[in-house]
Amino acid sequence: MDLTKAELDFLKQKGLTKNDVYNGLGVKQKYWMSLVKKEGKPIALGNPCTYEKHRLKWPSGHCAQCNPRNIGKGFSDRFSQTKYIYIAGSLSHKVMKIGIGDDPEQRLAVLRRQPYAGVPDWQLLFHMKVPNSARLEHEAISSLSKHVVRLGYFKDGGKQTAIEVIKCSYVDALKAIAKSAKTAESDPWQSPKVGLYEFK
Ligand SMILES: [Zn+2]
Known part of the structure:
Protein backbone atom coordinates (compact mmCIF):
# COMPACT_ATOMS: atom_id res chain seq x y z
CA MET A 1 0.00 0.00 0.00
CA SER A 76 -9.78 7.75 18.94
CA ASP A 77 -11.14 7.36 22.49
CA ARG A 78 -10.63 3.64 22.55
CA PHE A 79 -7.18 3.81 20.98
CA SER A 80 -5.94 6.40 23.42
CA GLN A 81 -7.15 4.92 26.72
CA THR A 82 -4.51 4.23 29.37
CA LYS A 83 -4.67 0.58 30.34
CA TYR A 84 -2.41 -2.36 30.99
CA ILE A 85 -1.09 -4.25 28.01
CA TYR A 86 -0.34 -7.82 28.97
CA ILE A 87 1.13 -11.03 27.57
CA ALA A 88 -0.31 -14.37 28.62
CA GLY A 89 1.24 -17.67 27.60
CA SER A 90 0.31 -21.34 27.47
CA LEU A 91 2.80 -24.19 27.87
CA SER A 92 0.28 -26.82 26.72
CA HIS A 93 -0.51 -25.09 23.41
CA LYS A 94 2.76 -23.13 22.99
CA VAL A 95 0.88 -19.92 22.20
CA MET A 96 0.77 -16.32 23.43
CA LYS A 97 -2.04 -13.85 23.81
CA ILE A 98 -1.50 -10.10 23.83
CA GLY A 99 -4.37 -8.16 25.36
CA ILE A 100 -5.29 -5.02 27.27
CA GLY A 101 -7.32 -4.43 30.41
CA ASP A 102 -7.65 -2.46 33.61
CA ASP A 103 -6.64 -5.37 35.81
CA PRO A 104 -4.45 -8.01 34.14
CA GLU A 105 -4.59 -10.45 37.09
CA GLN A 106 -8.36 -10.45 36.99
CA ARG A 107 -8.39 -10.68 33.20
CA LEU A 108 -6.21 -13.78 33.45
CA ALA A 109 -8.59 -15.39 35.92
CA VAL A 110 -11.38 -14.88 33.37
CA LEU A 111 -9.28 -16.32 30.52
CA ARG A 112 -8.56 -19.44 32.57
CA ARG A 113 -12.14 -19.86 33.68
CA GLN A 114 -13.65 -19.62 30.17
CA PRO A 115 -11.15 -21.12 29.13
CA TYR A 116 -10.21 -18.66 26.40
CA ALA A 117 -9.57 -20.39 23.03
CA GLY A 118 -9.92 -23.71 24.85
CA VAL A 119 -6.52 -23.19 26.46
CA PRO A 120 -6.65 -24.15 30.15
CA ASP A 121 -3.24 -23.00 31.38
CA TRP A 122 -2.92 -19.30 30.58
CA GLN A 123 -0.28 -17.69 32.75
CA LEU A 124 0.36 -13.99 33.09
CA LEU A 125 3.91 -13.31 31.87
CA PHE A 126 4.13 -9.56 31.45
CA HIS A 127 2.21 -6.36 31.99
CA MET A 128 2.81 -2.64 31.71
CA LYS A 129 0.48 0.33 31.95
CA VAL A 130 0.51 2.41 28.77
CA PRO A 131 -1.28 5.32 27.18
CA ASN A 132 -2.78 4.50 23.78
CA SER A 133 -3.21 0.91 24.94
CA ALA A 134 -5.48 -0.29 22.12
CA ARG A 135 -3.17 1.22 19.52
CA LEU A 136 -0.20 -0.58 21.01
CA GLU A 137 -2.11 -3.85 21.21
CA HIS A 138 -3.16 -3.46 17.60
CA GLU A 139 0.36 -2.65 16.39
CA ALA A 140 1.97 -5.46 18.36
CA ILE A 141 -0.48 -8.08 17.10
CA SER A 142 -0.22 -6.74 13.53
CA SER A 143 3.55 -7.09 13.58
CA LEU A 144 3.13 -10.76 14.59
CA SER A 145 0.33 -11.37 12.09
CA LYS A 146 2.09 -14.21 10.31
CA HIS A 147 2.10 -16.17 13.59
CA VAL A 148 -1.57 -15.61 14.36
CA VAL A 149 -3.55 -18.86 14.50
CA ARG A 150 -7.22 -19.53 15.13
CA LEU A 151 -8.17 -21.71 18.05
CA GLY A 152 -11.93 -22.00 17.83
CA TYR A 153 -14.78 -19.54 17.78
CA PHE A 154 -17.07 -17.74 20.14
CA LYS A 155 -20.67 -16.75 19.53
CA ASP A 156 -21.19 -13.03 19.49
CA GLY A 157 -24.91 -12.30 19.26
CA GLY A 158 -25.41 -15.25 16.93
CA LYS A 159 -22.37 -14.29 14.86
CA GLN A 160 -19.26 -16.47 15.10
CA THR A 161 -15.98 -14.71 15.68
CA ALA A 162 -12.63 -16.48 15.45
CA ILE A 163 -10.51 -16.58 18.57
CA GLU A 164 -7.00 -15.72 17.56
CA VAL A 165 -3.85 -16.43 19.51
CA ILE A 166 -0.20 -16.07 18.53
CA LYS A 167 2.03 -19.04 17.91
CA CYS A 168 5.31 -17.60 19.13
CA SER A 169 7.67 -17.48 22.08
CA TYR A 170 7.41 -15.02 24.94
CA VAL A 171 10.40 -13.03 23.68
CA ASP A 172 8.76 -12.53 20.26
CA ALA A 173 5.61 -11.14 21.89
CA LEU A 174 7.68 -8.92 24.17
CA LYS A 175 9.74 -7.58 21.25
CA ALA A 176 6.55 -6.78 19.32
CA ILE A 177 5.31 -4.67 22.24
CA ALA A 178 8.69 -3.04 22.88
CA LYS A 179 8.98 -2.05 19.23
CA SER A 180 5.76 -0.01 19.33
CA ALA A 181 5.70 1.18 22.95
CA LYS A 182 6.95 4.73 23.25
CA THR A 183 6.05 5.58 26.82
CA ALA A 184 4.84 3.69 29.85
CA GLU A 185 3.00 4.79 32.97
CA SER A 186 4.18 1.93 35.14
CA ASP A 187 7.32 -0.16 35.36
CA PRO A 188 6.97 -3.30 33.29
CA TRP A 189 6.27 -6.42 35.36
CA GLN A 190 7.62 -9.75 34.17
CA SER A 191 6.96 -13.22 35.55
CA PRO A 192 10.05 -15.11 36.85
CA LYS A 193 8.83 -18.08 34.76
CA VAL A 194 9.22 -16.48 31.32
CA GLY A 195 12.21 -18.72 30.53
CA LEU A 196 9.83 -21.69 30.22
CA TYR A 197 8.02 -19.96 27.38
CA GLU A 198 10.82 -20.05 24.82
CA PHE A 199 9.39 -22.52 22.35
CA LYS A 200 11.53 -24.06 19.63
ZN1 LIG B 1 -11.69 14.91 -0.10
Whole structure:
Protein backbone atom coordinates (compact mmCIF):
# COMPACT_ATOMS: atom_id res chain seq x y z
CA MET A 1 0.00 0.00 0.00
CA ASP A 2 1.72 3.19 -1.20
CA LEU A 3 0.70 6.37 0.57
CA THR A 4 1.55 9.84 -0.65
CA LYS A 5 3.46 12.28 1.52
CA ALA A 6 0.25 14.31 1.99
CA GLU A 7 -1.59 11.18 3.18
CA LEU A 8 1.17 10.25 5.59
CA ASP A 9 1.21 13.80 6.94
CA PHE A 10 -2.55 13.71 7.43
CA LEU A 11 -2.33 10.42 9.35
CA LYS A 12 0.43 11.79 11.55
CA GLN A 13 -1.67 14.85 12.35
CA LYS A 14 -4.48 12.56 13.52
CA GLY A 15 -2.12 10.46 15.63
CA LEU A 16 -2.50 7.54 13.24
CA THR A 17 0.07 5.48 11.33
CA LYS A 18 0.16 3.48 8.12
CA ASN A 19 -0.77 0.41 10.20
CA ASP A 20 -4.12 2.00 11.06
CA VAL A 21 -5.16 2.17 7.41
CA TYR A 22 -7.43 -0.49 5.97
CA ASN A 23 -6.54 -1.00 2.31
CA GLY A 24 -9.86 -0.73 0.50
CA LEU A 25 -8.34 0.10 -2.91
CA GLY A 26 -10.16 -1.67 -5.70
CA VAL A 27 -12.90 -2.77 -3.30
CA LYS A 28 -16.40 -1.30 -3.56
CA GLN A 29 -17.04 1.21 -0.80
CA LYS A 30 -19.99 -0.67 0.68
CA TYR A 31 -17.75 -3.73 1.17
CA TRP A 32 -14.79 -2.02 2.74
CA MET A 33 -17.12 -0.02 5.00
CA SER A 34 -18.11 -3.26 6.70
CA LEU A 35 -14.59 -4.71 6.59
CA VAL A 36 -12.88 -1.68 8.05
CA LYS A 37 -15.04 -1.94 11.16
CA LYS A 38 -14.61 -5.68 11.43
CA GLU A 39 -10.85 -5.26 11.34
CA GLY A 40 -11.01 -2.54 13.96
CA LYS A 41 -9.24 0.05 11.83
CA PRO A 42 -10.04 3.75 12.24
CA ILE A 43 -9.45 4.77 8.62
CA ALA A 44 -9.44 3.28 5.11
CA LEU A 45 -7.77 3.90 1.78
CA GLY A 46 -10.49 4.06 -0.87
CA ASN A 47 -11.43 5.62 -4.17
CA PRO A 48 -10.54 9.31 -4.64
CA CYS A 49 -13.12 11.81 -3.39
CA THR A 50 -15.04 13.92 -5.91
CA TYR A 51 -13.52 17.25 -4.90
CA GLU A 52 -9.82 16.86 -4.27
CA LYS A 53 -9.17 13.23 -5.19
CA HIS A 54 -8.34 12.39 -1.58
CA ARG A 55 -8.19 8.67 -0.80
CA LEU A 56 -8.35 8.47 3.01
CA LYS A 57 -11.89 7.77 4.27
CA TRP A 58 -13.49 7.45 7.69
CA PRO A 59 -15.30 4.17 8.32
CA SER A 60 -18.50 6.16 7.64
CA GLY A 61 -17.33 6.45 4.02
CA HIS A 62 -16.77 10.22 4.24
CA CYS A 63 -13.57 11.70 2.88
CA ALA A 64 -11.26 12.10 5.89
CA GLN A 65 -9.23 14.89 4.34
CA CYS A 66 -12.31 16.96 3.35
CA ASN A 67 -13.89 16.28 6.79
CA PRO A 68 -10.86 16.26 9.06
CA ARG A 69 -12.84 16.84 12.26
CA ASN A 70 -15.04 13.89 11.57
CA ILE A 71 -12.54 11.51 13.24
CA GLY A 72 -14.13 8.28 14.36
CA LYS A 73 -14.59 9.45 17.95
CA GLY A 74 -15.13 5.96 19.31
CA PHE A 75 -11.87 4.86 17.76
CA SER A 76 -9.78 7.75 18.94
CA ASP A 77 -11.14 7.36 22.49
CA ARG A 78 -10.63 3.64 22.55
CA PHE A 79 -7.18 3.81 20.98
CA SER A 80 -5.94 6.40 23.42
CA GLN A 81 -7.15 4.92 26.72
CA THR A 82 -4.51 4.23 29.37
CA LYS A 83 -4.67 0.58 30.34
CA TYR A 84 -2.41 -2.36 30.99
CA ILE A 85 -1.09 -4.25 28.01
CA TYR A 86 -0.34 -7.82 28.97
CA ILE A 87 1.13 -11.03 27.57
CA ALA A 88 -0.31 -14.37 28.62
CA GLY A 89 1.24 -17.67 27.60
CA SER A 90 0.31 -21.34 27.47
CA LEU A 91 2.80 -24.19 27.87
CA SER A 92 0.28 -26.82 26.72
CA HIS A 93 -0.51 -25.09 23.41
CA LYS A 94 2.76 -23.13 22.99
CA VAL A 95 0.88 -19.92 22.20
CA MET A 96 0.77 -16.32 23.43
CA LYS A 97 -2.04 -13.85 23.81
CA ILE A 98 -1.50 -10.10 23.83
CA GLY A 99 -4.37 -8.16 25.36
CA ILE A 100 -5.29 -5.02 27.27
CA GLY A 101 -7.32 -4.43 30.41
CA ASP A 102 -7.65 -2.46 33.61
CA ASP A 103 -6.64 -5.37 35.81
CA PRO A 104 -4.45 -8.01 34.14
CA GLU A 105 -4.59 -10.45 37.09
CA GLN A 106 -8.36 -10.45 36.99
CA ARG A 107 -8.39 -10.68 33.20
CA LEU A 108 -6.21 -13.78 33.45
CA ALA A 109 -8.59 -15.39 35.92
CA VAL A 110 -11.38 -14.88 33.37
CA LEU A 111 -9.28 -16.32 30.52
CA ARG A 112 -8.56 -19.44 32.57
CA ARG A 113 -12.14 -19.86 33.68
CA GLN A 114 -13.65 -19.62 30.17
CA PRO A 115 -11.15 -21.12 29.13
CA TYR A 116 -10.21 -18.66 26.40
CA ALA A 117 -9.57 -20.39 23.03
CA GLY A 118 -9.92 -23.71 24.85
CA VAL A 119 -6.52 -23.19 26.46
CA PRO A 120 -6.65 -24.15 30.15
CA ASP A 121 -3.24 -23.00 31.38
CA TRP A 122 -2.92 -19.30 30.58
CA GLN A 123 -0.28 -17.69 32.75
CA LEU A 124 0.36 -13.99 33.09
CA LEU A 125 3.91 -13.31 31.87
CA PHE A 126 4.13 -9.56 31.45
CA HIS A 127 2.21 -6.36 31.99
CA MET A 128 2.81 -2.64 31.71
CA LYS A 129 0.48 0.33 31.95
CA VAL A 130 0.51 2.41 28.77
CA PRO A 131 -1.28 5.32 27.18
CA ASN A 132 -2.78 4.50 23.78
CA SER A 133 -3.21 0.91 24.94
CA ALA A 134 -5.48 -0.29 22.12
CA ARG A 135 -3.17 1.22 19.52
CA LEU A 136 -0.20 -0.58 21.01
CA GLU A 137 -2.11 -3.85 21.21
CA HIS A 138 -3.16 -3.46 17.60
CA GLU A 139 0.36 -2.65 16.39
CA ALA A 140 1.97 -5.46 18.36
CA ILE A 141 -0.48 -8.08 17.10
CA SER A 142 -0.22 -6.74 13.53
CA SER A 143 3.55 -7.09 13.58
CA LEU A 144 3.13 -10.76 14.59
CA SER A 145 0.33 -11.37 12.09
CA LYS A 146 2.09 -14.21 10.31
CA HIS A 147 2.10 -16.17 13.59
CA VAL A 148 -1.57 -15.61 14.36
CA VAL A 149 -3.55 -18.86 14.50
CA ARG A 150 -7.22 -19.53 15.13
CA LEU A 151 -8.17 -21.71 18.05
CA GLY A 152 -11.93 -22.00 17.83
CA TYR A 153 -14.78 -19.54 17.78
CA PHE A 154 -17.07 -17.74 20.14
CA LYS A 155 -20.67 -16.75 19.53
CA ASP A 156 -21.19 -13.03 19.49
CA GLY A 157 -24.91 -12.30 19.26
CA GLY A 158 -25.41 -15.25 16.93
CA LYS A 159 -22.37 -14.29 14.86
CA GLN A 160 -19.26 -16.47 15.10
CA THR A 161 -15.98 -14.71 15.68
CA ALA A 162 -12.63 -16.48 15.45
CA ILE A 163 -10.51 -16.58 18.57
CA GLU A 164 -7.00 -15.72 17.56
CA VAL A 165 -3.85 -16.43 19.51
CA ILE A 166 -0.20 -16.07 18.53
CA LYS A 167 2.03 -19.04 17.91
CA CYS A 168 5.31 -17.60 19.13
CA SER A 169 7.67 -17.48 22.08
CA TYR A 170 7.41 -15.02 24.94
CA VAL A 171 10.40 -13.03 23.68
CA ASP A 172 8.76 -12.53 20.26
CA ALA A 173 5.61 -11.14 21.89
CA LEU A 174 7.68 -8.92 24.17
CA LYS A 175 9.74 -7.58 21.25
CA ALA A 176 6.55 -6.78 19.32
CA ILE A 177 5.31 -4.67 22.24
CA ALA A 178 8.69 -3.04 22.88
CA LYS A 179 8.98 -2.05 19.23
CA SER A 180 5.76 -0.01 19.33
CA ALA A 181 5.70 1.18 22.95
CA LYS A 182 6.95 4.73 23.25
CA THR A 183 6.05 5.58 26.82
CA ALA A 184 4.84 3.69 29.85
CA GLU A 185 3.00 4.79 32.97
CA SER A 186 4.18 1.93 35.14
CA ASP A 187 7.32 -0.16 35.36
CA PRO A 188 6.97 -3.30 33.29
CA TRP A 189 6.27 -6.42 35.36
CA GLN A 190 7.62 -9.75 34.17
CA SER A 191 6.96 -13.22 35.55
CA PRO A 192 10.05 -15.11 36.85
CA LYS A 193 8.83 -18.08 34.76
CA VAL A 194 9.22 -16.48 31.32
CA GLY A 195 12.21 -18.72 30.53
CA LEU A 196 9.83 -21.69 30.22
CA TYR A 197 8.02 -19.96 27.38
CA GLU A 198 10.82 -20.05 24.82
CA PHE A 199 9.39 -22.52 22.35
CA LYS A 200 11.53 -24.06 19.63
ZN1 LIG B 1 -11.69 14.91 -0.10
